[in-house]
Amino acid sequence: MPTVTPAPSISPNAEPNPQAGQLIVFTGPSGVGKGTLVKELLKRNSELCLSVSATTRSPRPGEVHGQHYWFLERAEFAAQVEQGKFLEWAEYAGNCYGTLSTTVDEQVAQGRTVILEIELVGARAIKAVLPHAKRIFILPPSLAELERRLRDRATDNEEAITKRLDHAQIEIAAASEFDFQIVNDDLETALAEIEAVITGN
Numbered sequence: 001m002p003t004v005t006p007a008p009s010i011s012p013n014a015e016p017n018p019q020a021g022q023l024i025v026f027t028g029p030s031g032v033g034k035g036t037l038v039k040e041l042l043k044r045n046s047e048l049c050l051s052v053s054a055t056t057r058s059p060r061p062g063e064v065h066g067q068h069y070w071f072l073e074r075a076e077f078a079a080q081v082e083q084g085k086f087l088e089w090a091e092y093a094g095n096c097y098g099t100l101s102t103t104v105d106e107q108v109a110q111g112r113t114v115i116l117e118i119e120l121v122g123a124r125a126i127k128a129v130l131p132h133a134k135r136i137f138i139l140p141p142s143l144a145e146l147e148r149r150l151r152d153r154a155t156d157n158e159e160a161i162t163k164r165l166d167h168a169q170i171e172i173a174a175a176s177e178f179d180f181q182i183v184n185d186d187l188e189t190a191l192a193e194i195e196a197v198i199t200g201n
């Protein structure tokens with residue numbers, strides 16, 4: 001897989017424009033409940049929108065191309081990397097994931113607040129290219145609870161669960177790099193804390 005320097009077209013390092021939408025980055029270990037939190041936030045706040053990422057992972061049952069992810073073949077993903085189409089991208093548990101610049105640009109230009117739900121390497125890249133993005137790390141109440149949630153989800157085989165748990169420990173160790181850390185124990189409490197971050201309260 002070739003490497004690229006992300007080439008964002010939304011004013012890197014510029015002062016934030018109050019007229020334009022903001023970028024909110026959610027990171028946290030797989031299984032921590034980022035998806036549920038994001039789904040609830042989108043339901044409750046019409047000004048928010050989610051950036052649909054591209055991935056080389058196979059769709060899980062119920063996942064729709066263009067809605068949950070853009071599911072791409074590896075060669076197609078690599079071509080888009082070569083063409084500089086990604087604001088950031090990373091490899092995670094054997095698959096590639098990336099945020100498409102155009103998706104984010106269009107929505108931010110419309111003044112919408114765009115949510116990225118991405119892993120650690122991508123979140124670090126965003127800090128480098130768009131330092132005004134608010135980056136939130138979602139923590140599980142404990143590693144044991146995270147493992148329970150991953151098993152309950154029943155979407156991954158044993159090998160994938162082990163990979164995700166190993167990776168979770170690396171990610172959790174980096175939580176302090178983020179602007180905000182929120183523990184997803186009680187859903188309503190976590191949502192209220194996230195909404196306070198988004199509104200700046």
Ligand code: 5GP
Pocket residue numbers: 027028029030053054057088089090092097098099100117118119120121122123
């Ligand atoms: P999953 O396979 O469970 O949908 O996602 C695996 C991990 O990839 C999650 O931590 C998710 O946040 C992350 N991810 C999803 N989309 C992107 C993306 O566009 N860029 C990066 N860097 N990570 C992503």
